[in-house]
Structure formats: structure tokens, C-alpha cells
Amino acid sequence: RAHLSVDFLDNGDDSAVNVSSNSSRLGFRGKHDLDYGLRGIYQIESEIRFDTQGGEIASRDTFAGIEGDFGMVRLGKFDTPLKTLRSRVDLFGDQVGDARNITRSTVRFDERFRNSIHYRTPNMAGFFADVQYSTNTDNAGGTDDNDNDAISVSGTYRNGALYAAIAYEQHNSPDEDLSAVRFAAAYDLGALRFTGLIQQADVDDDRTDNMYGVGVRYNLGLTNLKAQAYLLDADVDDADATMVALGVDHRLASNFTVYANYAFTSNDDFQNADPYRQARSGGTAAADGETASGLSLGMIYNF
Template sequence: MNTIKLSLVAAALSTVFLPALAADVEIYGRAHLSLDSLDNGVDSGTNVSSNSSRLGFRAKTELDGGLEAFAQIEQNIRFDEGAGSWASRDSFVGIRGDFGTVRLGQFDTPLKSIRGKVDMFGDRVGDIRNLTRTSTAGNTNANIGNVFDERFKNGVHYQTPKFGNFVFDIHYTPHNTEGATVDNVRESYSMALSYEVSGFYAAIAYETFEGQNDLDPNALRLGAYYDVTSDFRVSGMFQSASDIPGGDRNVYGLGASYKLGDYILRSQYYVAAENDVADSAASMLVVGADRRLGKDLTLYVAYGITSNEDAAAFRVSAGGRDTQMAAIAGENSSGLSLGIQYNF
């Protein structure tokens, strides 16, 4: 990703409060848009979608004692409709050193980060979140509890330094909503242990939060990828979610990608198993191909279909996408997507 690095000297502060302080500031972003033909089994349409497009600012400053202060502000940018929301994505401040890293703010949970590592179609048609974020028909509201790929508000996160290629993360928020609290409603925890070396990644995470309607949703997630060769990668993920609307549900699947010159062929297949509601299972298959035009620009095509049983209403166009088509119980959701992604 190309960056613009600026050297800022806080002259006014240095003369009054601090010795000379210099910060490295990085401006970065992503423009990711797609032209989609979406169909939910009853209605269909052609749309342009902005998919997790963003603009961000990062800063870091070296401190005495081998410490480093850092901060980030990142926001969603709607290139398709000319809109955005300031600091709506990962935004935080923190400090790192030999002890590890501590940060405060709003950012992805350790459990969510696993999916980002193994998802072959992240922010595209066929994103795994189509199955991990929704429940049975009538329970597709993200606020009811079956949501395990979100950012915690008011979060405090500690990450250990690497020890033998292992890293442990713990993420806590006393109040995962807006405003002040006196009773810690929506208290949330997420933690993960990960192992990563060149060509191999594996992690396990557990997340729980205080939900609504006497439900305290929790999930155990395992994810991994392995580079069989320098061109061929296989990945997989398993999630077991409990105390969610409709009853406990497992989601699992596999993906693969293969580099062929400037092209990458990719596919994945995931299943949302039946919960306490009869005929509530679904499966999602997606295939696609990327064309790299340099290291910063990618063109791609993807086709995905989610097959819903009679009481299931899972989408194919959700997960990191700003334009989605609602699913209809018992009907298949499908999408053909032509996309462009430019990192800067």
C-alpha cells in the first residue's frame, strides 16, 4: 500500500510543555467498488456498491525507554453515493514496547480478525459474514445478538509480544454502545491465541457479550490457512455460537486460492448448520478470479449463491458491503459481481 509520510514538528508544544517531539504521519486509503447483479429469489436488480472503502490517518512517535506512541483514525467512505462517517472504522490511541501493546478506542475484536485472515472473499459477494452475522428468518437484525464480526465501542485491548510465534490478545469493553453507563450494560469480552509463521496461520478465539432479551451470545471460533505451495493456499474456519436467537448454531467451511501469473483463482464453500428451528440451515458457494494490475490495483469477478432451507434467510451480498439485498426465507440468494479495488 502506498503511503504519504509527513514529518510534523510540534513546535508550539515543545516550547511550552515538552522537548522537541516529532511524529510520523501516514495517510492511506482504499477505493473498492463493484457492479453487482443481485437476486434474492423473488426480486433482482443491478447496483453499484462501495465495499469497505476507507480513508485513514496513522501517527506514531518514538518515546524514551524504547516505547512508541501511536494513533489511528479511519472512516468508511461511500464512493458509490458520495457519503461517509468520520472515525467509523478502527480508530484508537495506544502505546507499545517490550511489554506488548495497549490501545483504547473502537476497533475489530480478536475474533473478527480471524475471519479477516482466512476469508477468500472478504468485503465481496460471498463474504463469510453472510452466515456468521445472521440467524433464522425474522432474526436478521444485527442488534439482537447473533453478531460476531463487529467492532467493540469503548474498547481496551492488550496484545502480548510474540513468544515462539504465538501471540495472545484480550479485548474488553465495559459498555459496547454510545454514551455513559452506570450499570455496564452490553459489557463485552473477546480473546484469541494465534500462531503464525511464513505460509501458515492458526488461531482460536472466544467472544461473549451481554445481549438483549436475556441472551448473552458467545462464540468459539477457529481459523487457519496453509500455503501448500507458493501459489496454492487452503483456508478454513469453524464457529460454534451459543445463546443466540433460534438456538445454538455452527458455521464451518473451506476455501482455496491459486495464483496463475497475474491472476488469482479463488473459491470457498461454507455451511450454516440447522439450529433449534427446523429447516433453518443454509450453504454458500462462491467462485471468482482476480487480475492484478500492479501491486495496488485489482480487478475481479465473483459469483456466489446462498441456498436457504425453508426457515433460513441468509444473504450472499452482506459482509463489508454498503449495498446489500435482503434475503427471503426459503429462497436462494445469488450475486454476480465485477469489482475494482485500489489501495493508496
């Protein structure tokens, strides 16, 4: 997938034109039948920086495993169940206005686990559960005690027009543990889709930040109109932020979409959230307390 855009970014102090590569990627994947009714699965996916060259091999979801009637087990480095909830309801994923500009603004969840083992249950009448354990989120692992391990779990219900899921994730470390709870839902009503996300994150022992997001998309055939708003309610004074995003996209082929988006953040005096840096290249943080905005003309090409 090539996802490129030309952006007009303003961080409150300076502004500039920017060419951005937005989580563009290249991957290989496959399935093979095994004995006992099992299937082998694998994927190797790498980020490609179309704008500046570079990117690390296997930097995106990369795994191998086995699936069958028992569910799925896989090993590798890939999105956690908690992260997956956001990608299901974020109407501006990888674009200006991406929800992670708020959900990651004070603590960095929405990541992939390294050195991880993932089990997914079979689908039971629309419900399934995920458990992912990382032996070590920091590096290649070792023979020391598993001091930097982490766990992420979720339960998902999906049936017809309704998607609803809840997830919990905890990162352990010798210093301090971090955890978050997240609830996400989406509902289709004719040509309209409504989305919502709630997150409560324990940033440290004394602080719990809350985030809330809502979105709506209106489908007109090849064209979509969409809007979402995310709010950070930080557990310290004068550190809240609000992000509003508006967009229109149009399909030129089943695998080629062009779009125009506008998003901005409004920050309290001690907050510097912007609407354009997460999952994208380029842009600098907002000046403290200022309004940062981005206008983006982009294309998404799934080759």
C-alpha cells in the same frame, strides 16, 4: 481504499444491476518514538460511501495507544480478536461471497468493540495472545454499572506457511448473554492456499448454531483463482444455509486489483441468507427459502 463494483444481484424474487461501495475507506495513522523505548501509535479510519455519499467519521478501526517490549495497549473502537480470525481466512472479504453472510446470519458477531481496551502480548516464537475488553458495547459509556460490557480473547500461531488461531467472545447485557467460539486456519502449499473456519455460537440459552467454512486459492502470478464454501447448521428446524463463491482476480498494479466473482446461497424454508449484503452497500435479503445470487465485477484501489 476505494473498493467499487458493478453487481448483478438476484434475491430469488427480483433482480437488478447495482453499483456498490464495498467497505471503501480513508484513514490517517502514525507512530512516534517515546521515552523508555516505547512507541505511540494511532489510527483514524472512516468508511467512505463512494456510491451514495455519506459515512460516519472514525467508523472503522480508530485507536491510540502505546507499544513496546511489553506488547501493545490501545484504547478506542476497533475489530475484536474474534473478528480478526475471519478476516485472516476469508478469501472473499468485502466482496460478493464474504464469509460474514453466513457467520452473521443468525447472530451478529464480527463487530468492533466500542469503549474498549486491548492488550496484545509480544510475539513468542510465532505465538501471541490478545485480550480486548469493552466497558460498554452500546453507547458512550456512563457511570452506571458496566452491564453491557463484553470481552474477546484469542491465541494465534503463525509460522512460515501455517496460520492457526482460536478465539472466544462474550457479550453481556441485562437481558441475555451471547457468546461464540471460533477456530481459523490457513496453510500455504506452493501456489495453493487452503483456509478453514469453524464457529460455534450461543444465540440464546437454548440454541447453539454451528458454522463451517473452507476455501482454496490458486496463485498464477498476477492472477488468482479462488473458491470458498460456508455452511450454517442452525439449531432449529429448516433454517440451514449454504453459500458457495467462485472468483478470479488480476493485479493491474501493486495497489490496484480487478476481479470477477460469482456467489450464491441455498436456503432452507425458514432461512433468508444472501451472499452479497455484508460489508457492502445495496441488495435486499433473499426471499425465505429461495436461492440468492450475485455476479460482481469490481476494482480495489489502495491509494
